[in-house]
Every structure is written in C-alpha cells, then in structure tokens.
Amino acid sequence: xxxxxxxxxxIAELIENQVIDGSxxxxxxxxxxxxxxxxxxxxxxxxxxxxxxxxxxxxxxxxRGIGMFVADGARDRLLADRRERFAAEYVHPLVIExxxxxxxxxxxxxxxxxxxx
Numbered sequence: 392x393x394x395x396x397x398x399x400x401x402i403a404e405l406i407e408n409q410v411i412d413g414s415x416x417x418x419x420x421x422x423x424x425x426x427x428x429x430x431x432x433x434x435x436x437x438x439x440x441x442x443x444x445x446x447x448x449x450x451x452x453x454x455r456g457i458g459m460f461v462a463d464g465a466r467d468r469l470l471a472d473r474r475e476r477f478a479a480e481y482v483h484p485l486v487i488e489x490x491x492x493x494x495x496x497x498x499x500x501x502x503x504x505x506x507x508x
Contacts, residue, residue, distance in 0.1 A: 398433055402441030410450065410465050411473075417466060421451055421459040
C-alpha cells in the first residue's frame, strides 16, 4: 500500500474507489477509524486524516456516536471529480501534443479507437 504518496491519501482513494465501484453504497456505514488503521496496520491518526479528507469533500458524513456513512450523491460527485481530473491530466495534454504533431481530430479519434498509432 505504499505507492510513494502519503498513506492518508491512499486511504482516501481506497474508500473513494469502493464508493465508485459500489462496494460501499450511498448510505452505507464505513469501517471505523480504528478498523481502517488495524486493517492497514497504520496509525489511527493517519486513517483519520484520510477519512477527514472525504468528510471535507462531502463524500462521507459522521453520525455522532454511530460512525461514518457514505453521503447521498457521493458516487456521482466522485465520478465528476475524476472525469475532470482525467481531462486535465490526460486529455488536455494529449490534444496539445496531437496539435503539435499536426494530427487531425479524426485521426486522433481513429488512433484512440484502434489503441495504436
């Protein structure tokens, strides 16, 4: 579980992925901070930091004395955020490079369909 990024970010992304793939449905209870920490063998403060990111983003919410739950609309919100990030990190640079190479939109679309140059 160490891909070079801070562990709390990896924890947040793992939970995001579970929300996106449906293994954590909207309204479902999320494992407790201590459960996350024990499972991943990390400090509870690190687990809390990752989960807090998701609370701040409106993906999770806390029910006092009960635990953390997946917020309504969380999946759609996460998908929208990931699509925006995908466009910024991959599509935009791809289009810039394609233009620099003189590729037309049609040629670029054809390359994407084929998956080869």
